[in-house]
Amino acid sequence: xxxxxxxxxxxxxxxxxxxxxxxxxxxxxxxxxxxxxxxxxxxxxxxxxxxxxxxxxxxxxxxxxxxxxxxxxxxxxxxxxxxxxxxxxxxxxxxxxxxxxxxxxxxxxxxxxxxxxxxxxxxxxxxxxxxxxxxxxxxxxxxxxxxxxxxxxxxxxxxxxxxxxxxxxxxxxxxxxxxxxxxxxxxxxxxxxxxxxxxxxxxxxxxxxxxxxxxxxxxxxxxxxxxxxxxxxxxxxxxxxxxxxxxxxxxxxxxxxxxxxxxxxxxxxxxxxxxxxxxxxxxxxxxxxxxxxxxxxxxxxxxxxxxxxxxxxxxxxxxxxxxxxxxxxxxxxxxxxxxxxxxxxxxxxxxxxxxxxxxxxxxxxxxx
Numbered sequence: 001x002x003x004x005x006x007x008x009x010x011x012x013x014x015x016x017x018x019x020x021x022x023x024x025x026x027x028x029x030x031x032x033x034x035x036x037x038x039x040x041x042x043x044x045x046x047x048x049x050x051x052x053x054x055x056x057x058x059x060x061x062x063x064x065x066x067x068x069x070x071x072x073x074x075x076x077x078x079x080x081x082x083x084x085x086x087x088x089x090x091x092x093x094x095x096x097x098x099x100x101x102x103x104x105x106x107x108x109x110x111x112x113x114x115x116x117x118x119x120x121x122x123x124x125x126x127x128x129x130x131x132x133x134x135x136x137x138x139x140x141x142x143x144x145x146x147x148x149x150x151x152x153x154x155x156x157x158x159x160x161x162x163x164x165x166x167x168x169x170x171x172x173x174x175x176x177x178x179x180x181x182x183x184x185x186x187x188x189x190x191x192x193x194x195x196x197x198x199x200x201x202x203x204x205x206x207x208x209x210x211x212x213x214x215x216x217x218x219x220x221x222x223x224x225x226x227x228x229x230x231x232x233x234x235x236x237x238x239x240x241x242x243x244x245x246x247x248x249x250x251x252x253x254x255x256x257x258x259x260x261x262x263x264x265x266x267x268x269x270x271x272x273x274x275x276x277x278x279x280x281x282x283x284x285x286x287x288x289x290x291x292x293x294x295x296x297x298x299x300x301x302x303x304x305x306x307x308x309x310x311x312x313x314x315x316x317x318x319x320x321x322x323x324x325x326x327x328x329x330x331x332x333x334x335x336x337x338x339x340x341x342x343x344x345x346x347x348x349x350x351x352x353x354x355x356x357x358x359x360x361x362x363x364x365x366x367x368x
Contacts, residue, residue: 007233011195011241012048019045020196020245024203030252051244054251062184062215062258064122064152067348069174069183072152073121075260083122084114086141086156086189091127094335102127107141109342111148116345122152124189136365138162139169143358146173148347153186154217160204163188165361167214172357173350180214187215187260194222195242206246210253217260218246313337 021043022028032038037045061076073081091102110126125141132140138157145153146169153170157163170186171177180186188209192202202218209216220242222228228235243261250257313333315322328336350358 007237007240010237011244012051014196014238014241015046015051015244016048017045018196019043020198020242022198022203022245023200024198024207026207027198027203027249030249034248034252046245046248050248054244054248057251057255058247058259059256062260064187064215065183065185066152067146067150067173067185069179069185081121083120083154084110084124084126086124086126086154087128088126089128089130094331094338097331101130103131104129104140104144107144108148109338111145112345112347113338113341115149115151115347116341120151122154123149124154125156133366136162136362139165139362139365142166142169143362146170146358147350147355150348152184154189155186156189157205159201160208161365163205163208165365167209167212169358169361172354172361177212181212184213184215184258187217187258189217189219190246191219191221192242192246193220194227195220195238195240195245197227198242198245203249206249207253210250210257210259213254213258215258215260216246216250217262218243218250219262 019037019039022031023042025042028038028042028044031044031046031050034050035047036050037047039045061074063071064073064075066072073079075081088102090099091106092099106127107125107129111123114120114123114126123145125145129137129140135158138155139162142153142155142165145155155166157166166186166188167180171180174180174183174185188205190202190205190209192198206216206218220239222235222239228238247259247261250259313330315330315333317325
C-alpha cells in the first residue's frame with residue numbers, strides 16, 4: 001500500500017509540475033475551465049485537487065452485464081476476471097501448425113471458444129482480420145463478437161466513428177441506448193501514446209463514452225527506456241498519470257462516468273506473487289509431520305489444496321503412461337480441444353432482425 005501511495009503521489013506531481021500535452025481543444029478547454037493551467041497552447045498542468053475531485057465522483061464499483069442484462073462482472077473489492085486480448089496480426093493455425101494472416105473466421109472461432117470456456121469472463125476480438133476493409137475492421141470484429149457470445153465484450157475501435165458504430169450495435173443487441181447505459185454489455189479499450197501525450201482520436205472517444213456513460217479503459221502505452229523511464233517504477237508513475245488525465249476528463253464531462261482504471265505495466269514486469277503468511281509457511285505443520293512423514297492426511301492440506309489449480313490440458317502423468325495414452329504434446333491436446341469446442345458449442349443466436357441491423361451498420365460504414 002505504501003508503494004501504491006508513493007506512485008500516486010509522484011503521478012500527481014508529474015501532472016502538476018510537468019503537465020500533459022493534449023491534442024484536442026475541447027479537452028483542453030474542459031480542464032482550463034476547471035482550474036488547470038494551459039501553457040504552450042496545449043500543455044496542460046493539472047492540479048492535484050482536480051484529480052482528487054475526480055476520484056471522489058468516480059464510481060468505486062462497476063458492473064458489466066451479459067447480453068441478457070444479467071450481472072456478469074463486478075469490478076470492485078479486488079475481484080479478478082479473465083479474458084483474451086485483441087488485434088493479433090498472425091496466428092499459428094492449430095490445424096496444421098502453420099503461421100498465417102488472420103481472417104474474420106478466426107474472430108468467429110475465437111469468440112465461440114471464449115463463449116464456451118467457463119474461466120473466460122469477457123471477450124475481446126483477439127485477432128485483426130485481414131480479409132475485410134481494414135479501415136472498418138473494428139465493425140466486423142464487433143459484429144462477430146455480438147453474434148457469437150453472450151458474455152461482456154471489451155472492444156477496440158480505430159477511430160471515433162468506429163467507436164460510435166460499435167456502441168450503436170451494442171444498443172441494438174440489448175434493446176436501446178437507455179438499456180445499455182444501465183446494463184453495460186461493452187466497454188471500450190482506448191490507447192494513448194504515453195502518460196503525458198494524448199492524441200486527438202483517443203480523447204474524442206473518451207469524451208464520447210463519458211457522455212454515453214459507457215465504460216472506458218484509458219490506457220497509455222509507453223515503452224520503458226524509449227517513451228518512459230527505463231525503471232519500472234518511473235514508467236508506471238508516468239503512465240498512471242495519463243490514466244488520471246482520462247479520469248479527470250471523464251468526470252468533467254459527466255460526474256460518475258464509468259471509468260475502469262487499468263493495472264497495466266508499460267514494460268516487462270514479473271507479476272508472479274507469493275502469498276507469505278504464518279499459515280502458508282506452515283511451520284507448525286512441518287514440525288508435526290516431521291522429516292519422514294507426509295502431508296496428504298493433514299488438515300492443512302485439506303484446507304489449502306483446492307487453491308492449487310492446474311489446467312486440464314497440462315499433462316502431469318509419468319512419461320511411460322503419457323506415451324501409452326498417445327504421447328500428445330500440449331499444443332496437440334489444445335488443438336484437439338479447440339476442434340471439439342468448435343464442433344459442439346453453439347453460441348446463443350441473436351434474433352434475425354438484430355443480426356440484420358448489425359450487418360446494416362457494418363455495410364453503412366463500408367460504403368461511406
